[in-house]
Amino acid sequence: MIHDQREEKFRQIVENKFQIYNSLFMSLPYDKMTNIGMLLPFLCEESRDGYQKGKTPVEIVEEFFTSHTDLQTEEQKLELLFKIIQYIERQVVLFDSIEDAAFPSLHSESDNGTITNLYERAYHDHKLEKVREKLKDFTVKVVFTAHPTQFYPSSVQRIIHDLRHAISSDSITNIDMLLQQLGKTPFVNKEKPTPIDEALSIIHYLRYVYYDSIGELFDKIKKIFGNSHDYLHEDIIQLGFWPGGDRDGNPFVTAEVTKRVSEELRSAILKSYYANLKDVRRRLSFRGVSEVLGKLSAELYSAIFRNEKLSSENILKHLNEAEEILVKEHNSLFLEVLTNFKDRVKIFGTHFAALDIRQDSRIHQQVIDDVFAKLFGNIDADYSEKYNKLIEYSGKAVADDFEDIVKDTLINVQQIREIQDFNGIRGMNRYIISNSDAVKDVMNVYTFFKISGYQDDEINMDIVPLFETMEGLANAENVMLDLYQNPIYKKHLQRRGNQQTIMLGFSDGTKDGGYLKANWEIYKAKEVLTKISEENGIKVVFFDGRGGPPARGGGKTHDFYASQGKTIANNKIELTIQGQTITSIFGNKEQAKYNFEQLLTAGIENDVFKNSKKDLTENERKLIIELAEISYKKYSDLKAHPMFVPYLQEMSTLEYYGKTNIGSRPSKRGGGDELKFEDLRAIPFVGSWSQLKQNVPGFFGFGFAMQQLKEQGRFDEIKNLYRGSDFFKTLVLNSMMSMNKSYFPLTYYIKDNAKFGDFWQILFEEFTISKDIMLELTGFKILQQEDFLSRKSVKIREKIVLPLLSIQQYALMKIQKGEGNIEAYKKLVTRSLFGNINASRNSA
Template identity: 45%
Template sequence: MSSSKHSAQRLALFNQEVVTRFELYNSLFLTLPFYQVKDTGILLPFFSSHCEKGVAQLKSPTEIIDSFFEERVPGVDEREQVNRLFRFIQYIERQVVLFDAVEDASFGKIPRTDDSGTLNGLLQQVASDDDMREKIAEKLRNFSLRLVLTAHPTQFYPGTVLTIMTDLIEALKANDISTVNLLLQQLGKTPFFNKTSPTPVDEAISLIWFLEHVFYYALADIQTKLNEEFGTGELLHQIFELGFWPGGDRDGNPNVKTDSTRKVAYTLRQIIFRCYYRDYRNLKRRITFRGVEEAMGKLGDILYVNAFNPQPDASDLQQEMIDLLESIKNTLVEDHDSIFVEIIDDFALKIKLYGCYFASLDIRQDSRVLRSVFQFGLNQKELNNGLPTDKWEELSEDEKLKLISFNEFDFPCDEEPAKGADPMINDTLCTIRLMHQIQRQNGEKACHRYIISNCQQASDILQLMNLFLWCGWTKDDLTIDFMPLFETVNDLKHAADVMEKLYSHPVYKEHLKRRGNRQMIMLGFSDSTKDGGYLMANWSIYQAKVELTAITKKYDIELAFFDGRGGPPARGGGKTHRFYAAMGKEIANDHIQLTIQGQTVSSQYGSIETAKYNIEQLVNAGVTSALHPNHRDLLDDNHKSLISTMANESFEKFMALRKHPVFTQYLENMSPLKLLSNINISSRPTKRNAGAPLKLEDLRAISFVTSWSQMKQNVPGFFGVGSALQKAKDSGKWQEAVDLYKSSGFFKTMIDNSMMSMSKSDFRITAHLEHHEQYGEFWKILKSEYDLTKANVLELTGTEELMQESPIDKRSIAMRERIVLPLVVVQHYALEKMKNTQDEELKSAYSKLVIRTVYGIVNAGRNLA
């Protein structure tokens, strides 16, 4: 069957299973009499249609909404108009949830374009090839996948809504209309937002829901399948690991304190024991034979006490639990014909995967803060050891590397800082001490990584090592992995030099040897996009990976890259597994580590079924080299030169845009940027240096990308790409660029993800700004680059429409964009009204209106994940 015919069939199935079913259930939903205005559900389809027509006619949001009320609800005053708009928003928010649920319920029924990337696809490829099976088994013995959940606020469903959505998906799968109707009623009456901002611990608890209900089962299922297919009973090592940032990531979040970290570590421990206890109760119903009573009793006591009672003096019980299960299994094998042994094996596997910690709690802090803490230490007489206190920061990097003394000292630290003490310094020192306690109680893997954000020099890492030695740790017992995070274009360029200085430093060299000669390096995408644009960010990371791999191999060290990719393509998301499948031999790719953030968590890992599919995609990408050793993405010098030229052109175009005199003003005044801090979905501020005037370098990448997406302009995901391709065309390199798209998985994925960003852009909504006195010229620059990028990308890919090769994703995006179009119109209308009204009460109402529209628009953007 031709691929086009297959695509048409899949699209027809999608329309039948998703689009038609959504429209049917949506018609039911709109008849439910929820809010103060009884006819909201009746009016909403007319309002949506009116917005579509108005946008198509390039009318301004104010014209669209004013004309709607004149036509459909004449005579109501401005306050009642605002009230009606709030009701529309409440319905649309829930329509997004309904569409999510319908789409998720149909997941197993619609063949995916990437089915070859699943575990079953992998098994089919090696079904009759023992040699290939052994190659994959060998690859898997040195492969690992770590998924790290972060608290970045890019999706706003509270736990109550997630639970309803889970039940709704099951009811939809069974076509249980009565239950669907009840759940829609529940959804209609359940709040979608918090009255107050969550604490870091609240954020952690929200994400732990996914650990408990999805990852706990999904990872164990896949590990079991891999063990059965490629291992001799069991693989030689643990393939899967979970990481966790809420409560540990204090980079720029003043609300994360030592106590937050302690509470999150405790909660992770308690929840994993509750998961175990649930499994134990099922186990107890089956293992009812003589000879196991004592071991079963001990295991039950351990699990119950740790699941439900506070354990201030907890200890790592992983091995004890495994030993008890092994004892029970031996009795079953020897005395009871091995009955129910598979249940014991499944339980033991989970305990091996998750221990007493569930997910490793990463600690992250900015290098500038860590430098100030180190300076504080130098100022203490008992720690100084003769170092030049006053002039330390003036020393050259080489001088610092020679002088750092690595003297051990047990510096006292109280979580309640003394009067006049810097709370950030105090927190840093107390957290370093706390990491030791967490390891003792939950196991070494519970908290063994310290990430240095904005890492610019080797001394940033060595000074942090010294801080550990000042806080009770010893060189011989420093069970910590120090991980630099390189994120700006400039830092990525110098990353290999920084690491070489570390690898050749005698103290760090010894530390690495004790850690198994393994080094983890984090590369951040979001800030490099904000720093240099989409194309340059991708290329800078690619080049940095090549250079870092080479320098690490030189010192015979095993390297794992930790990628800060997540959310939309503008923050490094999109079809992430394709990036890993496209890594050439020049790039270390035996260990995949990446952040799972925002809408990516619920869209790709919201159910066991979708989680297993997406995890298997990443596993498949990791073993591609064993399957096709000669098909790896190895860019030759000409290709590298071409991409480099295009990246530089894109960078110059993006930097010129950033330097435009109204760049920051446009973002502040025409998007909800200034109001994002009022949305109670995150414990962290929208920018660093919260009290200072807005500077682009202080603006968090997530706020930067979200603001552009709210305007439906998605600038970080495409700007400069069109000019870069035009540069190739003008310099006679066009055919090379076309060939590169066809041959390079890296380049193709980069372009395809950019197309995904563009497909969610709609410049018609802001077309009225073309003649704006202050912003007209700037808007034309954005629109011109969008048009150029779209034209060149379509020509490059040989297609007539964006995402033509991904018809289901394209259709899904179109449906979501149609659902939330009224929200976008209302948002721009409310922003305009805020500026022009003098009535403080109305100004506040419009501000709240803007904030509420943000929820639905972002939640509907899950395809960007």
């Protein structure tokens, strides 16, 4: 019944509104775009019917030109295709805004995964005290990354924000004006953004979305579970920040950039306090209180505009003084207004979001080698000699004695003290090491601090290994065991409260091992790292490097975390979000609050409401291992296929990602011209499969593994696993999401390609096997049958972008054949990337 009501509501407030405003949109007088709105449905129809009949994109687009236009020259046709792309891009923005505006109406306070729902369940099961106990030390941390999956420039993002509000109030006049503005606003950055640009773009969200949404959510938790601070700590929801600190593979992030971003974060939170304090003072205009708050306002002003130091402790001291006067002399009038402000100061400190540093272990080794050679002159020393000498070195390496990355790394480590002094210890408190697979990778970072003049007790930083490849995940147990036994590192951990954060990379894991194998290896790694951490008296926190689509660790995040059993440490949920995931999942106050709640309750449910489906039996475990190994072999064979990298290079958009000017970092690691699999970044890798509508990393090998067991007469075992394990069920449903966003008819033409036909057939056969067997397993008639909101959203978005996909494939085919204006066709491919990616925003 509720399902039917929501489906009808979606039809009314999303589908119908899109039709209405799209018709308004079609009649707007854009430059040279007057008749696009009338032509577009014809291209859409030609595409839909043509692919079902096995036509190629070239045949479809050429038939569109012949039947519906009188264009003769290639130049005229190219101009029309570019205009169609611009038009579709704006249709996507319109649909985004309508869907965002509908969010509060399509979600209820009592939905599964909300704080209200958690309270009701706990109340009925007599587990309120257990929930309060868990709330005492549980934390959710969302870390914003600069990974380039968002194609909207900031000017367009602001229009989306305003358009959402206009649609919420059904203001036709405002919508009309904003759509006109949208029609004339460029969607493309002329130049690549700098790391500072990326940071400022996300800081905008911190100020205008998260300051309020997190503050209000904290207040909501207090009200629902009882206004007692005995069970609630202000760090329950934390924010992390990578732009300006993540230098892994990004030569444009320097120590100077890191320093500047830390200043921008501090300035942003102080400005938020200053604005918030104006509202507080409007209510608390009483004698005594007013004077104290006036003094605080002046100090905030000086800290913002004169860069004077102001700690959160100092701010709270003023607020406590004001509170005392308010309670004693003014009957606690408007006390809640002051308390809410105090809570925000405790939550955000003077840092707003904690700025992480991240760098690749291979760069660290280069720094260690160069510093050792400079200080001791022996370039042939083995690692243990280097390490022992450097860790005991009593001097301080002078950064100016070195060049480039070595100099910058040392300056960066040396300035951490100053950043912590201004932003607070919480403002910068960890150093993440990409591609960790040995103890030395962690100890090298500890050594940096020692050679930079830090005493042991001055290293107020967590050192966080990131295990992301199959090899790294396999080594994780031995690495951490050795670290926990290392006398120097053991003392460091004691000073850090015996807590160790370990990061696990879903994106690169999936790229390396395939969907099922990567998820299982990460699950297994978490289990074994939980066990050895507990045995060594260490509280372990897992930090998940997750992306948007399931192939990069995304999918239904609440279901994923709620499916982890008691064998995995559940002290904190911490994950990265990026690009369109920021705008689509956490892009406005309502969505942000809802999705923070989903994460929070997923972690609490795991401890409070035990459920046999969360814990794997020995037989379930053996079956998943068997399936994972079969799928890994199938995926590994695909990776080893001689056409694998050439197919991505020649038939996909892989090489066009670097030309989109959406991110500051290069689209691949390594500086050579030759494209190697290991140098591929996960985002362009997964994104290229997505642009082909093949989504291979999200399913390949999974269906094959199940089919193998079915042929052995063991399908009932898999059915029991699906029914009995939430973890396995979540993987199946997320994989089905990947397949639902695939559309192989788009590339049917490749099956006849002399070079790549056989390779395409391998992909198509695996898709068909996976789809059929997963539908049989779940009993669904269609993919994503139970997730109707996401399914309907996907369906509308796929319809919007189908002509865009036709144009992109048309251009790729022209390039492959070497026909016509190749440079123009390359630009056409790059431009069509934008709308396709933006339309896929709900992939997470």
